[in-house]
Amino acid sequence: MTTRRRWVVAASAALVLAACGSPDAERFEATVAPPTTVSASGLSGSAEAPEPSQPSEPSQTSGIPETSGPGSPPSSEPTPPSTSATDSPTAELPPVPPVDPAVALGAGGVVPWGPVTADDVSRAVTQVAGMTVAARAGSVVMAASGAVVGTSTIGDLGLGGVNLLGTRGVLDGTSGGRPAEVAEVTAAFAAQLPADQTGFPLLIATDQENGDVTRMVNGFTELPGAGDLGSIDDLDAAVRATTGTAAISAAELAAVGVNLDFAPVSDLLPVRGSSAIADRSFGSDPDRTAALVAAAVRGYQDAGVAASLKHFPGLGEVAADSHVTLATLTTDCDAWNARASVPVRAGVAAGVGLVMTGHTLFPAVDDGSEPTSLSRVILQDLLRGDPAVPLPSGCTPVGFRGLAISDSVVMAPVADNYSTGEAAWRSLGAGEDIVLMPASPAAAVAGITDAVADGRLAETRLNEASVRVFALRSALSRSVRPPLDVVGSAANQAAAQAIWDRIG
Template identity: 40%
Template sequence: MLGRIGAAGLLVIALSACAGGGGSAGAPATGETGTTAKPPAPTSAAPSAPSSPPAARTPAQGDEVRRTLSRMSVEEKVGQLFMPVLYGTSADSVSGENQARYGAQTPAKVIARYHLGGVILFPANVKSTAQVVGLTNGMQRASPRVPLLIGTDQENGLVSRMSALMTRFPGASQIGSTQKTSMSRAVAKATGAELRAVGVNLDFAPVADVNINPRNPVIGQRAFGDDPARVAGMVSAAVKGFGDAGIAATAKHFPGHGDTNVDSHTGLPVIKHTRAEWERVDAPPFKAAIAAGVDAVMSAHIVFPKLDPSGDPATLSKPILTGLLREKLGFRGVISTDALNMEGVRKKYADGEVAVRAVLAGADLLLMPYDFPKAYHAVLAAAKSGKISRQRLDQSVTRLLTLKQARGILHEAPVASAERAAKVLRSAEHRALAARVTRAAR
């Protein structure tokens, strides 16, 4: 991946935000602060937003999702499962990288060609507030039948893909050190308001890993701490804060990436916790996120032999994604893979097979395949042959459409406003909140 990216500024993609990347992604250093003024409550100047999704859909909501699903071709359904990174700063940016990777020159043409369900933004897509607003609005116009999930990794701290524009809030470890869940919720709400203002509707945050290994090369300060109960409280509060802002939240990296000393971008970590240790250490934050109504849970490219002895990473493990996350923990939302361009998930299988196996394991959203055409066509062929049954495909698409409905984008995405966004991003209220959290950290 490192050698094949090519586009200026997007070498960062090889270090996906999802399970790592740190400062190499153009993110700010830790210890960021805002102003020192006494903060009022965070502003709510972003577009009006639905609150956290209800625990269950009403019959009318379910009917609308089913009607949308019934009008989709198998190609459109398969496209809904994918969230690649696209190249350029506008929907009509002509890029040789897009042509080489997707067979279409512009983000808009890639979206239309593959009926994409979503797109993830990286720092090279971000130049200015007005530019990002134009980009997200343009990409949504390219997907008129079903609006896009537009995601990014804005964890704050080390992994902050939108740091060029947004308030620099302290990262999770600093927030966790305050021992105040109210601060976790407030920062998530403010972060969500800023993302929503520029047209982003999904954040791959919060990190729900319990960082008990001081040699962990990818989590570290991205976690709220090393105490399962404290991390669980902070994660629950963050999920609610994103919901307050109308942003879909993602708890990551299931079943828990906190006790690793191998980087899953370049290798395949093995966690040797017993089932009892997993229940005690790793599970509580994910249980808390689910109880708080989290929209999505991201898998980890880690082997967890006591949860699945096959040797496959959790991303490709039906016992972990379906048996544990779905059936034992009762999660009904979207399961996202971590980035499929990472070596941790590509050790055993080719790129097309990785994507198919992830769906069969229980994943709904396939993030950043290394070879997108191979992944897309492999899933499409598996769906047409019956290897991925119609029922299995419809389950994933239904979950994705339900998430979009819960966030108000099933049929028409809100149009972002550069003028409104300028009032929300780095507002005095948000900078003051960042300063207050920094002062409270110990």
């Protein structure tokens, strides 16, 4: 760990302690000279140091098979706006710059976004141009850890990533889910990286939302979930605690080799009625939730781990479990514009790396029978469309330029209707850039390759998706990995306790 990175982590802990009114803050400030800027490894480009924090009360892992769950841009890239009690979390995004037709090898076009710079896009285009269709197909598939641990599948198929899963903190490939064991598993995954992909680290993800969905528990600092953080009355304090929680969580993930967290949840809870998301959300107030979503994005990405908003266009106001049924989002566009979309726009404006789509129907925008994760209208028009041009339905597009990822394609709304191979190419065709956790990674890769060969999937669409994946991987190559002893450290525990104390 560099001296500068130690300053960031320790000074952040001090800031969290101070924000929460802890007397331990003075001790931290006396032993660490706080930096004035974040380490160059921060993904979001924020100029403020992250404020890590870690909980002292144990969080529980969920048995849900959930699939939602660095390097700073050069000076030419705009710094994502911060969100505080006085900032507007719903500020309009800057216009998308013109796209060079050569970028993305003739696809819809890939432009810099969030942590990804123009150089990252250029490197990705060069990388993808030299790959076979089968290799490109592998690069857009992210396997579940259980499907690849102890095998050579990652290298054999050239997979773009792995999602680490487990039960009650015991992750696949480990006997107890301890930090050193997790680090060994991720190192084994990374060792399979093809030689021609040096400089593009494998995407190694997990669902570390903290709270109800927490994959890594044993030996890791336990942090409050979104519901706890959202319960802090003072918004300034809630923003600081959320940024700090995400930063500490990210530092511990990075230390064991994870560079992508399927968090935060940007879903908004209903004002009344039940929700399948429950305490995984920051709350029901759109502006307040937006501020905390943006704070979490900054916390994760300033600490070197890519963040992912989930589950677009929103699962918070749906009571049914989308793992087992295809639920319907019944809101109209006026309500969606004013509520569910607000936290998403704030996370995108904060520079989030990825947006994950859920599996629902959204008849206000698309009256077809496909879930939102397989809908071109949802992905191409609503997620990526120009915010200045409302859709015919009245919903205002988000204008996201980055990487779109489906929720797991083994979930019932997709798996009950399509084979693994068909689900893979259909999700790409709709606009997803990564196919998450297919039942068989080999079948997914074959399905994509065959669909390109017979014209069901445009090769340019595959190219575009692969370029986005490699561009994000290029950005993550600038991440500075903390030492393993950061995990569960005394500094993290003290900062976490201060946040728990503030929550009460």
